[in-house]
Amino acid sequence: MICSAPLLNEEHEQPYDDYRYTQFSWRLLMREAGFQIDRLEWLEGYWGTVAYQLETASRYLPFKPRELSLGIVGWFLSALFLICKCVFRVMALISYLLDVRSGITHRGYSKNNVVLVTKP
Numbered sequence: 443m444i445c446s447a448p449l450l451n452e453e454h455e456q457p458y459d460d461y462r463y464t465q466f467s468w469r470l471l472m473r474e475a476g477f478q479i480d481r482l483e484w485l486e487g488y489w490g491t492v493a494y495q496l497e498t499a500s501r502y503l504p505f506k507p508r509e510l511s512l513g514i515v516g517w518f519l520s521a522l523f524l525i526c527k528c529v530f531r532v533m534a535l536i537s538y539l540l541d542v543r544s545g546i547t548h549r550g551y552s553k554n555n556v557v558l559v560t561k562p
Contacts, residue, residue, distance in 0.1 A: 488550035493537035
């Protein structure tokens with residue numbers, strides 16, 4: 443069986459972080475269900491997680507003055523946020539490329555774990 447669930451947090455309280463889909467909760471869940479874990483790893487690396495966050499920010503960051511409702515400050519922020527959206531999009535692309543090349547999977551935030559299990 444192949445399993446995956448979203449996780450966009452750094453693991454903490456290791457190895458007792460059992461209440462989110464961390465590597466520790468996957469081990470606990472699969473052991474209690476009688477499965478043997480054959481493979482457990484990050485689906486993306488750290489840079490893939492960064493890229494996802496930047497891409498999401500570029501998509502949802504408000505940039506229209508009426509969305510900001512701050513008068514003249516809203517117009518200034520509107521221009522600044524529009525620039526940020528473009529910069530975030532480029533940074534996301536660079537981060538995706540870094541993830542493919544370096545694949546850091548031992549520190550930082552994991553966006554997803556993938557688990558491959560078998561029933562003994």
